[in-house]
Amino acid sequence: MRLPRLLVCLGLCALLAACATTGNEAGPRLQAVRALAAQAYRLDNYAELTERYRNTYQREKPFLSAQAEVGEHLLDARRQAACDDLVTLHRAVQAYLYLLGRLAGDEHYDVEDQVKGLSSAIKAWPDSGLDERHVNAYAGLSRLLGRALAQGDQDRSVQALLREGAAPMQTLLDAMRTLLRYYAKTNSNEARIVLGVLEVEIPFADTPRDRLLAVLGKERLQAKQAEYRLIGRRHTLTERSLDELARQHLELLTRLEPAHPHP
């Protein structure tokens, strides 16, 4: 039968091709790309904190005097308009990282399923023309093809995408980090206003008649303090994960091979 010989021939070709194109750096680099892509979901926190920033006025409103409310209302209109744009800033970065990660995926070029399909087909007919040797030859061929054809290609595409995306990625990550800082500082002023009202008013509710008022006020103060502490912590964590994302991205860029003019 000619089939085995043909397979061996093809297999040898594929082996040669594999040896010629598989880079040593490619594996770890692709893995680093996947690790980076796996962090992209953390940017959801940026969007949530943008939403919280957008709603500053609503949270402050019960605590504002009539005069302060006028000013805050004007700020609110501008804040709403700004947040419409800011809240989607992370999406392009996420889409880019997600697809980059999929392109760098290790199962992406895997042909195991195809191999399994053939070997189960052969087991189904014990006395057909195909036997174990053929399956093994086919499997070897497919795997080599998968690696040789794809990995060089995969690594090259991933590197090209990384290079072209480098500048916009850093710009957008920087912008998000900066915006988060503004949100955090705004949040801290909001906290001082809300907590301040309670801190200033509670000491004046010191007559027996106002005892209930003082108790409720103190209870509210504690709850609000806890809420703002929690938000402060979320800000810190989000800033840290954005820093980490930017750091990983930069590190990945240093591992790129110098761009060579490629057809």
Added chain:
Amino acid sequence: MSTAPANPAQPAPNPAASPLDLEALADSLSACADILHARLMRAIHQRPPAAPAPAAAAAGSIDHGLSQGTAQALFENEVALRQRANGLYLDAAELAGRGLGGQQQVLLDLAAQAQDQIRRVNRIKDMASLLADLLALGAAVAAGKPEHLGPPVEKLRRHLADLQAGAPPSVAP
């Protein structure tokens, strides 16, 4: 600084300021508000223990007996400072967020490129499956077992149908 917008007719109240300048200004306003708050709280807690009627100490200095009205008025100043600071943070945020549309578009285009590549590789994988189907079919034919032809032929047909359904309408050059 580096993020200075190209558009000269911007609606921001202070066109010459960079986000960093605005932030620094807002930081110092916030710091002033903090100092004011600390002083106000100290005065409130230093009041004589039996607080007199609010009107009694209205004219006194902040450190000797502070009326609720005075405390509220002082606190209003603090709130005004914080609102001013938050307004400046908003100015800075508007500046920082400006002109990023192009950068986002670049990333979205690259994402689309990656998607195309993934589709292309999936098609190669489909070809590998197709090859396996063909081998199986060939084997069944070679074995001369017509009763074995059914499943591989069916599989092959399904595969070809999938390929046709999944293939994008011919890639533009």
